[in-house]
Amino acid sequence: MITSSTIFRTAALCASMALSVAALGCGGGAAESGAGAAETGANQGGLVGQKAPEISAEAVTGEGPKTLGEASGKVVILDFWATYCDPCKKSFPKYQEIVDELGSDLAVIAISVDDPDDASEDKLKKFAEETGVKFAIVWDKEKATAGKYSPPKMPTSFIIDKEGTVKHIHAGYESGEEAKIVEEVKALLGK
Incomplete structure (x- = not known):
């Protein structure tokens, strides 16, 4: 049941995300994202x-898995992204390389936060095709999942261990960021 408080919270979240994207830009560079370092829980x-x-x-x-329940027992890169995000176009192929390198104990779930007025399922599929990825793409049309995670910019990745605990957060993406993510994922996989 949709209540007025649900509508208010959704509107507030959308406004907050729009302001964050406008203020911070889509992907953020080193100055905006902590020089590519994973941000701390206090910041997120x-x-x-x-x-x-x-x-x-x-x-x-x-x-691959489309929910954390389906990914149970795997390390997960949960990536919030949007079709308008240029850094997302750079990060997607890198995440596919990480999955290809580290195998079936790792899952990537890419969560689109595109507004349904600005995107379509075909547009999301085309983005995946153009970036050459095979991992799961899901669409958070109602911003329900984004509301739980509050990604500060696009893209933002949450690295989750096999027990389902958030271990690292990467807000923004710049070239070379994947090396730090591989290091974190390998540590969680015990490799």
Whole structure:
């Protein structure tokens, strides 16, 4: 049931995300994203060290788990992105390389936060095709999952361990960021 408080919270979240994207830009460079370093839980609403909230989004395309429940027992890169985000176009192929390198104990779930008025399922599929990715793409049309994670900019990735705990957060993406992510994922995989 949609209540007035639900509508208000959704409107507030959308306004907050729009302001964040406008203020910070889509991907952020070194000055904006802490020189590519994973941000701390204190900077990200305290999610580091906490159980990762479940995903509530529509499956669009791709292989592998589409929810954290389906990814149980795997390390997960949960990536918030949008079709308008140029750094997302650079990060997607790198995430696919990481999955290809580290194998089936790792899952990438890419959560689009595109507004349904500005995107379509076909547009999301085309983005995945153009970036050459095979991992799961889901669409958070109602911003329910984004509301739980509060990604500060696009893209933002949450690295989640096999037990479902958020261990690292990367706000923004710049070339070379994937090396730090690989290091973190390998440590969580025990490799």
